[in-house]
Amino acid sequence: MKLLEFEAKEIFKKSGIPVGIGFVITNPDEIDDRINYMGGEVVLKAQVDVGGRGKAGGVIITDVKSARENAALLFSREIKGIPVEKILVEEKLPIENEYYVSITLDRAKKEPVILFSATGGVDIEQTARENPDALQRVWIAPVLHDIPPFMMRRLLNGVPKELGPVINSLYRVYCESDALLAEINPLVTTPKGVYAADAKLIVDDNALYRQGIEVNRDLTDRERRAEKFGFSYVELDGSIGVIGNGAGLTMSTLDLISHYGGKAANFLDVGGGAGEDRVCNAVKLVSEMPGVDVIIVNLLGGITRCDEVARGIVKAGISQKVAVRLAGTNEAEGREILKKQGYMMLDTMDDVVKYAVSEASL
Amino acid sequence: MIYGDKSTKVIVQGATGNQGAFHIDLMNRYAEEVGGFGVVAGVTPGKGGQEVHSVPVYNSVREALLEHDASTSVLFVPGSAAGDSVMEAAYNGLELVVAITEHIPVHDAMKAISYARLEGCSVIGPNCPGTLSPGELKLGIMPVNLSVPGNVGVISRSGTLTYEVVNELTRAGIGQSTIVGIGGDPIIGQTFVDVLERFEQDSQTKAVVLIGEVGGNLEEEGASYTDLPIVTYIAGVSAPPEKRMGHAGAIVAGGEGDAASKIRRLEAAGITVADKPSDIPRLLEEML
Structure with missing residues (x-):
């Protein structure tokens, strides 16, 4: 789950990474006396989860007197289609230099990789493409608690040493917050020291339980309900509902739909060993999506019992067509149940997908 | 046969849960069919002394290995404890851990796999169905038919x-x-x-x-x-x-x-x- 800037900065602060003085507001009237301690100018930053927020009009620099007026303006904007619900009001830092630092996962090396660039405030993917030498990288063994000094020297490559402790703190935040990405862009030097001017943290969904996060905000309501049922579920915009077991098989079903000229409405992996109720819930959930004409149920495997699956489909009793492909334990019983109720049964993945595409509106 | 054969002896960590017990049974049925050893012991902390489908359960990998000879572990431990279990298997000298468990926090997986490598232990997974050499050995949950x-x-x-x-x-x-x-x-x-x-x-x-x-x-x-x-x-x-x-x-x-x-x-x-x-x-x- 992606944290917003002010949430990430709370964590940074606790871990000793300096951030500017600031507070969060939900309407312009919440700007109060605190703003008088921030010097002549302040920065108003929309708390929205989009990249390129500044360019999209999500950041306003203003003098203290016009802060309320400008906050009202910012609240009235949509930043890349997202309404502004919270604004971080922050002191304007007297920036001398800007840097980039991030820590992420290198899947191939199975280790965290730390990226550093002496130019900050930039699109780092563009820097990586156009000027790869400007980007320093070091890989750190996950059994280490701190970045060793030699590694830090190599990373900083002659840049002011005072950045070192902040980067090391960021590495600790990365580990302790179960982060998939910890990023400061820009990391800035000022006459009063080093500051994280922006903050980005993405927390591993599998570790939310131990990070005190109860609700995963990144999900839609239906996706959250699906999560409660234990499904992996993603909404798309086609007309063919998809229920499968296993991520790979379900993804492959989506690909076949597109191969045969159809469009999938969703991805739903019911997981292993799905029984009657799970299947019933899955079928109902997908049938509730607007624009679904036909639903493919493609289940295969050793643990999943086909008779249970069949009963689940019948129990859901939805109005849309259901095209079923079942293989595995108790297959014959499952087929018998569905045949009696007049469901469409097909033998292979190709056949079930072709049938659904022919039944769906495009 | 790249991860073992009929002669491979296996322990299961997370033996007493639904998944663990169910798959101990399936793995041992397959072992019987092909004439292999299969699962010789189970491990669940706090459940030592029980039996799962006639397989004895121990409190720790160490205790299991005092009584049984085994080279490989198959893991059904919940995500929050799975990283620890991989390290326990590696520390006790097992050569291979097959981690079936899903939803392991990435940082736990990183640490456990990195540690296992230091101990000379290979890890398959996590979040995987395991491996099957038809006619020889099944480690995990793949259907054999x-x-x-x-x-x-x-x-x-x-x-x-x-x-x-x-x-x-x-x-x-x-x-x-x-x-x-x-x-x-x-x-x-x-x-x-x-x-x-x-x-x-x-x-x-x-x-x-x-x-x-x-x-x-x-x-x-x-x-x-x-x-x-x-x-x-x-x-x-x-x-x-x-x-x-x-x-x-x-x-x-x-x-x-x-x-x-x-x-x-x-x-x-x-x-x-x-x-x-x-x-x-x-x-x-x-x-x-």
């Missing part, structure tokens, strides 16, 4: 999609040497390269089917490694960017790892890519 012994190795990041492909192979009369599900998480122990290295050393394996997914670049790295004839299939061609398709690893982010560019890179390296799973047997036959 779809497979027949033969000369084609299968490596995959998915579970059920592997069964789908194995089913297609078997129907086309193509048997399998070993089937390995390496898992769908961003951080996994055995990668395509590791498994292919083992297939290269294996005299039984004459060709390989590699089933990949969107996300990362492990498929390209793996496929270009081997001299064995190889057919690949990449799932997720239709996956939109930034949406996680079930597997935590299957996410197209920052323009990296999308299926189209993956397939382009594979084809540029002269590797055969199947459009759909049902095309795989024909492509293999053309090669062999």
Whole structure:
């Protein structure tokens, strides 16, 4: 789950990474006396989860007197289609230099990789493409608690040493917050020291339980309900509902739909060993999506019992067509149940997908 | 047989839960069928002294190994404790851990796999169906009735999609040497390269089917490694960017790892890519 800037900065602060003085507001009237301690100018930053927020009009620099007026303006904007619900009001830092630092996962090396660039405030993917030498990288063994000094020297490559402790703190935040990405862009030097001017943290969904996060905000309501049922579920915009077991098989079903000229409405992996109720819930959930004409149920495997699956489909009793492909334990019983109720049964993945595409509106 | 044979003795960590108990039974039925040892002991902290399908359960890996000889562990421990269990197995000298568990925090997986490597222990998974050498050894949860012994190795990041492909192979009369599900998480122990290295050393394996997914670049790295004839299939061609398709690893982010560019890179390296799973047997036959 992606944290917003002010949430990430709370964590940074606790871990000793300096951030500017600031507070969060939900309407312009919440700007109060605190703003008088921030010097002549302040920065108003929309708390929205989009990249390129500044360019999209999500950041306003203003003098203290016009802060309320400008906050009202910012609240009235949509930043890349997202309404502004919270604004971080922050002191304007007297920036001398800007840097980039991030820590992420290198899947191939199975280790965290730390990226550093002496130019900050930039699109780092563009820097990586156009000027790869400007980007320093070091890989750190996950059994280490701190970045060793030699590694830090190599990373900083002659840049002011005072950045070192902040980067090391960021590495600790990365580990302790179960982060998939910890990023400061820009990391800035000022006459009063080093500051994280922006903050980005993405927390591993599998570790939310131990990070005190109860609700995963990144999900839609239906996706959250699906999560409660234990499904992996993603909404798309086609007309063919998809229920499968296993991520790979379900993804492959989506690909076949597109191969045969159809469009999938969703991805739903019911997981292993799905029984009657799970299947019933899955079928109902997908049938509730607007624009679904036909639903493919493609289940295969050793643990999943086909008779249970069949009963689940019948129990859901939805109005849309259901095209079923079942293989595995108790297959014959499952087929018998569905045949009696007049469901469409097909033998292979190709056949079930072709049938659904022919039944769906495009 | 690249991860063991009939003579391999296995322990199961997380033996007393539903999944653990169910699969101890299935693994031992298969062992009986092929004349192997199968699961000789189970481990669940606090449940020592119980039995699961006649397999004795111990409180720790150490206690189990005092009474039984074993080289391999299959793990059904819940995600929050699975990293610890991998390290326990490695510390006690096991050679191979097959981690079936899903939803392990990435940082735990990173640490545990890194530690296991220091102890000389290989890890398959996490979030994987395990491995099956038809007629020899089953480690994990793969259904056995779809497979027949033969000369084609299968490596995959998915579970059920592997069964789908194995089913297609078997129907086309193509048997399998070993089937390995390496898992769908961003951080996994055995990668395509590791498994292919083992297939290269294996005299039984004459060709390989590699089933990949969107996300990362492990498929390209793996496929270009081997001299064995190889057919690949990449799932997720239709996956939109930034949406996680079930597997935590299957996410197209920052323009990296999308299926189209993956397939382009594979084809540029002269590797055969199947459009759909049902095309795989024909492509293999053309090669062999």
